[in-house]
Amino acid sequence: MPPRSAPTARQRRLGAELRKLRERAGLTSVVAATQLGVTQSRLSAIEGGRYGVSGERVRTFALHYGCSDEALIDALAAMTVGRQRRWWDEYRDVLPADMLDLAELEHHATAIRTTQVSHLPGLLQTIDYARCIFRQHVPKLPAPLLEYRTSLRIKRQQIFLGPHPTPYQAVIHEAALRMRFGGAKVTRAQLTHINEMSEHDHITVRVVPFAAGDFPGSGQTVLYAEGPVPQLDTVQLDTEHGCELLDAEAELVNYRTSMDRFNGLALSPADSREFVHQIIKTL
CATH class of the missing domain: 3.30.870 (Endonuclease; Chain A)
Incomplete structure (x- = not known):
């Protein structure tokens, strides 16, 4: 899947919220990328909304970042649902x-x-x-x-x-x-x-x-x-x-x-x- 050239505000927001979770966990992008099994550039693209993730991937991120707010995790996972043409x-x-x-x-x-x-x-x-x-x-x-x-x-x-x-x-x-x-x-x-x-x-x-x-x-x-x-x-x-x-x-x-x-x-x-x-x- 190629990176998005022009992510929507909603896609950027999801990436920004994932970045907030990482920062609250006190993890650098280098450490987080290693733990998640992705390259630092891929993690940066995800946090910038330029690369999509699945709901399960969001839950994996939240687990590694120590987030226990189930309502927030569910809401973020819901934001990954395949974007239909509106x-x-x-x-x-x-x-x-x-x-x-x-x-x-x-x-x-x-x-x-x-x-x-x-x-x-x-x-x-x-x-x-x-x-x-x-x-x-x-x-x-x-x-x-x-x-x-x-x-x-x-x-x-x-x-x-x-x-x-x-x-x-x-x-x-x-x-x-x-x-x-x-x-x-x-x-x-x-x-x-x-x-x-x-x-x-x-x-x-x-x-x-x-x-x-x-x-x-x-x-x-x-x-x-x-x-x-x-x-x-x-x-x-x-x-x-x-x-x-x-x-x-x-x-x-x-x-x-x-x-x-x-x-x-x-x-x-x-x-x-x-x-x-x-x-x-x-x-």
């Missing part, structure tokens, strides 16, 4: 890899939380609103790429379909609700869509009004994807250069704390729906 792979030759990594992250998440200050959550956007957002891209996107990005964003919402939809909580600042991307008509339809989606049992939408005053963080869009075990949680940030994925324990703790504080400022789900309804009436 719906987002059809975009692989036309869109940036980090956009596809986000779709994969959401697909595998056990629950998702997000905080939004200037834009409405991508997983709750209408087609018209999403298209308008992508029209603001600098440099301007060619029409085909704009449509590809819009299509990907809408298809990501598949996590809400089926018998086991992903639990989702969005805390949205009033500023984002007041932004009229696409004009009054598009905004009205978008806010109505959010209220309708918030009626589903698995979707919670809460609003932080201007009256709440100060709020934690810098107003950055944050998505927190829970993994099968807390060690595999991931934070996704939107930046001017694409999305950034964070998984260091200290970073996860800081973002959980910040999001909890932001959530504490929000109205109840019922009051939030009424708040959004009142904004709709002004459009």
